[in-house]
Amino acid sequence: MISKPEFESKQIVFVLLNEGEKIAFSNDNIIVKDKDGKIRHQSTCYRLFMLCLIGNISITNAVFKAARKFCFLIVLMSSSMKTYEMLGGRMEGNVILRRKQYAYSGLELAKHLLKNKVENSRQLLMAERNKSEDVKLSIARLDEFVTRIRSYTGELSGLLGLEGLSAREYFKCYYRDIEWKGRKPRIKCDFINSTLDIGYTILFNYIDALLNAFGFDTYCGVLHREFYMRKSLVCDLVEPFRSLIDMQVRKSVNLKQCQPEDFTNRNGAFLLKWENNGKYIGFLMQPILQKKVEIFMYVQSYYRAFMKGKKAEEFPVFVVR
Known part of the structure; x- marks a missing residue:
């Protein structure tokens, strides 16, 4: 269970997604690439608490595994910022x-x-x-x-x-x-x-x-x-x-x-x-x-x-x- 000192270093990240962009996992980092494959955003998983993705996107399997491993939540939101799914790290079994x-x-x-x-x-x-x-x-x-x-x-x-x-x-x-x-x-x-x-x-x-x-x-x-x-x-x-x-x-x-x-x-x-x-x-x-x-x-x-x-x-x- 997360403690206050751990939480203080955590980040809440919002990513506005454009057409053709992809999100991937590499070297303990979450990476957003544009349609040409160039890195547009990068966050270390160790500091993520919540990753909010706004718009349409392609996500690899490795991203979901990373969310579980590093216990951060992925929030999928429409272009109007309405949440339609939450995936990833949760405290289960309490x-x-x-x-x-x-x-x-x-x-x-x-x-x-x-x-x-x-x-x-x-x-x-x-x-x-x-x-x-x-x-x-x-x-x-x-x-x-x-x-x-x-x-x-x-x-x-x-x-x-x-x-x-x-x-x-x-x-x-x-x-x-x-x-x-x-x-x-x-x-x-x-x-x-x-x-x-x-x-x-x-x-x-x-x-x-x-x-x-x-x-x-x-x-x-x-x-x-x-x-x-x-x-x-x-x-x-x-x-x-x-x-x-x-x-x-x-x-x-x-x-x-x-x-x-x-x-x-x-x-x-x-x-x-x-x-x-x-x-x-x-x-x-x-x-x-x-x-x-x-x-x-x-x-x-x-x-x-x-x-x-x-x-x-x-x-x-x-x-x-």
Whole structure:
């Protein structure tokens, strides 16, 4: 199982692939060659944690063997940066952990994760320099949601309802100075929603890779319960960290790094142009890389708390800064 000192030296690599390019393994290195056979990218397997390949590519058998041997994950993504497969190194056979996952049925961990998410949303609003009355009102309402979540004793569906209401309150306030139609996941009705989707996907893949490194069944969650082919536990542990992407997207819009012209509008959906993928990965990865070790430590602490059967209040908390 990976330790903090080992993880600190690991890399997350994104490769944007052009037509005819191939990926191969040679001398403990992953190599990307263009259609003429020239080396375009090279990474040592000893430092890889996650290799994200965007676009169509030809992969040799040796690459999959290398991923297993050196325990790094290969994430295959479409040109629109939607993940369609994850291959390679995983921590397998952690039977005790998975038995504990399958035996858990309470709501306390779900409340803990959701409370952490809402508190971070509140923190972003608190960081506003000039707080209007609308901002102050939204902060007060988020405080109420935290209190309601903490004391909640009903069914899971009601808890998810509180999550939706708190998110609506937060989003309408946080992006109030930008052209904003409200948060509409996966619909991509404007460039901000589309950018948020891309950022959350990158974050999702990173959390997924970390959970696999500890041997979790990523389909077995505590807030998002079992649903066919949904990685519910990854959805759970993404929640406290969504604020990192929210903060970066607003910053990038204000800095004109993120603009409507970077997208094509196809049947009402804003789709990022291929030539802009590198730029968007660059700025959306910034907060994740800045907090890379902190996120790792969170997942490690979550694993240890789960294995020891600790109370929900003893599980880790991520505080956005």
